[in-house]
Amino acid sequence: MSESHDDPLIARVAGELRRPVPLSPDFDARVMAAVRRAPPRLPVRVWAWVREPRTVAVSPLGGLAMAAGVAALVLVGAWGSRPSAISHRPSAVRAAGTAPSVTFVFLAPQASSVALAGDFDGWDAARLPMRREGPGLWTVDVPLAPGRYQYAFVVDGRRFVPDPSAPRASGEDFGTPTSVVTVGGAARVAGGSL
Amino acid sequence: MLAALACALGMPAAVRAQAERLGGRLDEPTRAAVAALVDSARAAGLPATPLVNKALEGASKGADGARITAAVRALAGDLTRARAALGPTASEPELVAGAAALRAGAAPAFLARLRSEYPGAPVVVPLAVMADLVARGVPADTAGRAVLALARAGVRDAELVAFRQSVERDIALGAPAGAAAAVRVNAAERDLGATTPTGSPGAAAQPPRKP
Amino acid sequence: MRQDEADGELVLRALGGDEEAFAGLVARHRGRGIRFAMAMLGDASDAEEALQDAFVRAYRGLKGCREPDRFGAWFLRILVNRCRTRGARRRVGAMFVRDEAAMERAAAPRGEDPEWREEIERALARLDPMQREAFLLKHVEGMEYEEMARLTGARIPALKMRVKRACDHLKVLLREVDDVRVP
Numbered sequence: 001m002s003e004s005h006d007d008p009l010i011a012r013v014a015g016e017l018r019r020p021v022p023l024s025p026d027f028d029a030r031v032m033a034a035v036r037r038a039p040p041r042l043p044v045r046v047w048a049w050v051r052e053p054r055t056v057a058v059s060p061l062g063g064l065a066m067a068a069g070v071a072a073l074v075l076v077g078a079w080g081s082r083p084s085a086i087s088h089r090p091s092a093v094r095a096a097g098t099a100p101s102v103t104f105v106f107l108a109p110q111a112s113s114v115a116l117a118g119d120f121d122g123w124d125a126a127r128l129p130m131r132r133e134g135p136g137l138w139t140v141d142v143p144l145a146p147g148r149y150q151y152a153f154v155v156d157g158r159r160f161v162p163d164p165s166a167p168r169a170s171g172e173d174f175g176t177p178t179s180v181v182t183v184g185g186a187a188r189v190a191g192g193s194l
Numbered sequence: 195m196l197a198a199l200a201c202a203l204g205m206p207a208a209v210r211a212q213a214e215r216l217g218g219r220l221d222e223p224t225r226a227a228v229a230a231l232v233d234s235a236r237a238a239g240l241p242a243t244p245l246v247n248k249a250l251e252g253a254s255k256g257a258d259g260a261r262i263t264a265a266v267r268a269l270a271g272d273l274t275r276a277r278a279a280l281g282p283t284a285s286e287p288e289l290v291a292g293a294a295a296l297r298a299g300a301a302p303a304f305l306a307r308l309r310s311e312y313p314g315a316p317v318v319v320p321l322a323v324m325a326d327l328v329a330r331g332v333p334a335d336t337a338g339r340a341v342l343a344l345a346r347a348g349v350r351d352a353e354l355v356a357f358r359q360s361v362e363r364d365i366a367l368g369a370p371a372g373a374a375a376a377v378r379v380n381a382a383e384r385d386l387g388a389t390t391p392t393g394s395p396g397a398a399a400q401p402p403r404k405p
Numbered sequence: 406m407r408q409d410e411a412d413g414e415l416v417l418r419a420l421g422g423d424e425e426a427f428a429g430l431v432a433r434h435r436g437r438g439i440r441f442a443m444a445m446l447g448d449a450s451d452a453e454e455a456l457q458d459a460f461v462r463a464y465r466g467l468k469g470c471r472e473p474d475r476f477g478a479w480f481l482r483i484l485v486n487r488c489r490t491r492g493a494r495r496r497v498g499a500m501f502v503r504d505e506a507a508m509e510r511a512a513a514p515r516g517e518d519p520e521w522r523e524e525i526e527r528a529l530a531r532l533d534p535m536q537r538e539a540f541l542l543k544h545v546e547g548m549e550y551e552e553m554a555r556l557t558g559a560r561i562p563a564l565k566m567r568v569k570r571a572c573d574h575l576k577v578l579l580r581e582v583d584d585v586r587v588p
Contacts, residue, residue: 009576009579009580013525013528013544013575013579016525017525017541017544018440021440021443023453027457028431032424032427034460034461035460035461035464036424038461
C-alpha cells in the first residue's frame with residue numbers, strides 16, 4: 001500500500017472531503033420529475049397493461065402479445081425511433097353458461113402453418129389450426145373449462161414448439177417441452193363416482 | 195376398449211373421439227398397457243382423461259410405446275398422491291394441478307395445507323401457480339411458501355396469477371428466481387397487511403395460522 | 406419505502422414500475438453522489454446536474470444493474486462517467502471563478518474551517534482529472550483497487566500510480582498551505 005495511505009495530511013484531506021455536502025432542497029423532486037419525463041423502459045410499458053385486472057381465465061395471449069411486442073419494440077428501438085404501445089388486449093369472452101374462450105397467439109413469420117395441440121383437443125393438430133392475422137401472428141380461440149392444460153404449437157405440421165411466454169410444464173415426458181394454461185373457477189368433481 | 199371407457203366416463207366428445215383413434219395410433223402392446231393403467235386408475239377413483247391425454251400427447255409426438263406407458267404410469271402415480279393429499283372430493287382439474295405441483299417438487303403436505311387455506315374453494319390456480327413458478331426457476335420450497343403466504347393473506351385466483359406474472363417479469367429482467375419470488379411475496383403481504391411468518395411446505399402440515 | 410428495504414428490493418420494485426422505490430434509491434445514494442461529484446467538478450451547479458443526470462440514466466438503464474444488491478457501486482460508475490463527460494467540457498480554471506451568488510449557493514459545507522476546504526478544492530482542481538478521480542475513489546470513497554478497476558476499466562497498476570501521484574501533488578500543494586496555517 002502506498003505510503004500516502006498513512007500520511008496524516010492525506011488523511012485530513014480525505015476526512016474533509018467526506019463531510020456531507022448539502023444539496024438543493026428540491027433536488028429529489030427535480031430528479032423524479034426528470035425520471036418521469038424519461039422515455040419509458042420497454043419492459044415497463046409492455047408489462048403495465050398486463051397487470052390490469054382481468055377475469056380469472058388465464059390467457060396466454062397477454063404474455064405472448066407482450067413477448068411479440070417486446071421483440072417488436074426492441075427492433076424499433078434499435079433503429080432509433082420511439083416504440084409504440086401494444087394494442088393487443090387479452091380476451092376471455094364468456095357467453096352465458098359457456099366456458100370462457102381463451103385466445104392463443106403465436107409469432108412465427110416463417111411458418112406455412114401453425115396449429116394448436118394440447119390436452120383440450122387430444123393433442124390432434126388437425127383439430128385446431130390457427131389463422132394468420134397480421135405479419136407473422138397466428139391465433140385461435142378455444143373455449144376452456146376450468147382446469148390446467150398442457151399444450152404446444154405445431155409448426156408446419158411437424159415441429160412441436162412451446163409457447164415462449166407461457167409457463168412450462170415440469171419435466172419433458174416426450175423430449176419436447178410443453179406449455180401450460182390454467183383457467184380458474186369451479187369445476188365438477190372428477191371420476192364421476194359421486 | 196378405450197372408446198367405451200371414454201364413453202362410460204362421460205368424457206368430452208373430442209376426447210372420446212381421440213380415445214377411439216388411440217387404438218389406431220398406438221401399437222397393440224402399448225394400447226393394452228395404457229388401457230390397463232387407465233382401468234386401474236378409474237377403479238381407484240382417479241380421472242381417466244388426463245391419462246388418455248398423456249398417451250395421446252406421446253402418440254402425437256411420435257414417442258415409442260415404452261416411453262408412453264412410462265409417462266402414463268408416472269402421471270397415474272402423481273394423481274394418486276394428489277388425491278391422497280387433497281382429499282376424495284378433489285375435482286379433476288385440482289388433481290391435475292396437484293399432480294403438476296408434486297412433480298415440480300411440492301410435498302404432499304403443501305397440497306393438504308393449501309386445501310385447508312381454501313376450504314370449499316377450488317385450489318386449481320394456487321397449485322398451478324406453484325408449479326409454474328418452479329418451472330421458471332423458483333426453488334420448490336420458496337414457491338410453495340410464497341403461495342401459502344398469499345393464500346393465508348386471502349389472495350384470490352386473479353391476484354395469484356398477477357403475482358406469478360410479476361415474478362416472471364422480474365426473472366425475465368435478470369433477477370434471481372428465488373429472490374424475485376421472495377421480494378414479490380413480501381411486497382404482497384405488506385400490501386395486504388399480512389404479517390404471519392410462513393412455514394415450509396416440506397414440513398408436516400401445521401394448523402393454519404391466522405394473521 | 407421501509408427504511409430496512411435493501412437496495413436489491415428497491416431495484417426490483419423500481420423495475421416493476423414503482424417510482425417510489427426509485428425515489429428511495431435516490432434518497433439513499435444522493436449524499437455519497439454529491440460528495441463525489443462536488444469534489445470532482447468543484448462547482449455546486451455542475452455537481453448537482455451531473456448527479457441528476459446520473460440518476461436519470463440509472464433509471465433508464467436499471468435493467469442493466471445485474472446485481473441489484475450492489476446498486477451503489479453500479480450507480481457510482483454511472484456518476485463517474487457523467488463527471489468525466491461534464492469535466493471535459495468545462496474550461497480549465499472555471500472552478501476558480503467565484504462570485505457572490507456562487508458563494509451563496511456553494512455546496513461546500515461550512516465546517517470548522519471553510520478556508521481549508523477551499524484550499525483543498527483548489528488543490529484538487531489542479532490535479533489531472535484521472536488522478537483526482539482515482540484519489541477520490543481510493544481515499545474518500547474507500548474503495549479497493551479491484552473494485553476501482555471494475556468501475557473505471559483501468560488496470561490496477563495504473564490506478565495505483567494515479568493515486569500515488571495525486572497524493573504526492575496534493576501534499577506539495579497543501580503542505581505549503583498547512584505550514585502557513587500552523588499557528
